[in-house]
Amino acid sequence: EADIYQTPRYLVIGTGKKITLECSQTMGHDKMYWYQQDPGMELHLIHYSYGVNSTEKGDLSSESTVSRIRTEHFPLTLESARPSHTSQYLCASSVSKGQGPYEQYFGPGTRLTVT
Amino acid sequence: KNQVEQSPQSLIILEGKNCTLQCNYTVSPFSNLRWYKQDTGRGPVSLTIMTFSENTKSNGRYTATLDADTKQSSLHITASQLSDSASYICVVTDRGSTLGRLYFGRGTQLTVWP
Secondary structure: OEEEEOOOOOEEEEEOOOOEEEEOOOOOEEEEEEEEOOOOOEEEEEEEEOOOOOOOEEEOOOOOOEEEEEOOOOOOEOOOOOOOEEEEEEEEEEEOOOOOOOEEEOOOEEEEEEE | OEEEEOOOOOEEEOOOOOOOOEEEOOOOEEEEEEEEEEOOOOOOEEEEEEEEOOOOOOOOOOEEEEEEOOEEEEEEEOOOHHOEEEEEEEEEEEOOOOOOEEEEEOOEEEEEEE
């Protein structure tokens, strides 16, 4: 069982509100990721981080922002939520293992609904 | 364009039966292929990871195969159980980037009936 946590698990919020989705891992992993997943669709990478003070945008354009001030914490913020932001958001982490494939561990996800 | 295609999109089987899920990919250069199980409302959990040199790997009742020449993989589930009901996602990693970018399939939704 992976030690990666996301809060809240479910969130229903009105348009225009600012929200922060929390993600924490206790495995000391250097790399962390945020994915967006709609029902029946593939996961899309929206943000990633190589380590503290490192953040990059992923493949899917997103109006959200992230920060990585501590190794274990990778929060995602939406300044002004819109109905188009309704989706499941999954956080993941991994550690580089030299030449071999690294394992990517996922959190349980946050189901966001913007009304 | 790097893509991962899975079939079938959904599958219903009776408890105790076997089934095989398919994955075709065009990701290049290839690094590794993994199968994840995702329960409804949960994050994906890794079942197997295979590199270029591996053509089969087992994890309990789950057996994955890889043909890197034809860029195909399959996941075979033996003696299915009700708890196997989930989405099974094929994920391919390229080795062309520092991040080791993951390319996800849309998954096969498996339902096991009693």
